Amino acid sequence: MDGLTILAVIYSRVRPHYKIDMFSEIEKVKKIALSQFGNDVAQYFDAVKNQKKLIDQKDPMAYTDEAFVRDIFKQLRQAPVESFKLEYELTETQWLMGKVVIDSASLMDEATLYYTNLKEAGDWKAEHGDKEQIIALSTQLKQLTEQLNSMKAGKPSTNSEVKKESSSTGKFEEWRLIKVDNKEEHNMVERDGKKWYWCDEHYRDNKKCGMYCTHTPGEGHIKWQERKNSWKKGQKSENATGAASSTPAPANASKPTAPSAASNSDSKLALSKSLQAALLTTAGLTQDQFQKIWDDACNESGN
Helix, strand or coil: CCCCHHHHHHHHCHHHHHHHHHHHHHHHHHCHHHHHHCHHHHHHHHHHHHHHHHHHCCCCCCCCCHHHHHHHHHCCCCCCCHHHHHHHHHHHHHHCCCCCCHHHHHHHHHHHHHHEEEHCCCCCCCCCCCCHHHHHHHHHHHHHHHHHHHHHCCCCCCHHHHHHHHHHHHHHHHHCCCCCEEEEEEEHHHHHECCCCCCEEEEEEEEEEEEEECCCCCCHHHHHHHHHHHHHHHHHHHHHHHHHHHHCCCCCCCCCCCHHHHHHHHHHHHHHHHHHHHHHHCCCHHHHHHHHHHHHHHHHHHC
């Protein structure tokens, strides 16, 4: 047997092109993200299981189950629900420390069951992180303190001032109007630590146009519109209350008088409703959380 024949036999046994193909296939699995499927855990598992099966058919030893489990944990830690994410962060830590034995099949079965139960109970929805809530609450509490101090000094905020502050939230950056054609679901992009989705159900200057929003189109847009309408309804109620309580000043008044306790109480109530609507809508707080923050702020300002 000559040298060329021996080399051909070795080459057929080693199959270096096969190893290169395996690396490429494994990389495809690693790039599959939970967010590509709208954070649907079951759909994500279907995609990675099919890709893993193709790899195992070519070379069962190329992509070990341990490596597969690591990649699954990486995506489960990206889930939008804090309780789900925390559960699998702790599970991964126990697995890495050798306290529990986990294979890919059992991990996917348990995670799918947990996801299904959360979704059916209505608890599978994005939660605001601690950092986002702190920033939102700090801004709102600063405004609250200033307005409470203003009322205490006899200068209650007018409805026009509240309306002016509320209208400023309608401003947005121009990049939100430029659609990015990528392979992500709803052309999702990440910016400033947040995920933005292209929604073409909005209007600007009385013309229908698409823009990037933190909600998804379809059902996500409908829920956003309901929250917006609820907030507007609260604003109209506040304006109506302010208009009904206002009275003209007497013609013979020589100097302005300090507002009565009843007037301060009405202004305080209107401010409470306005801030409550903003925090419940934008910061995702519960009624009890808002009430505690409001009571603390009132106590600090002496109101």
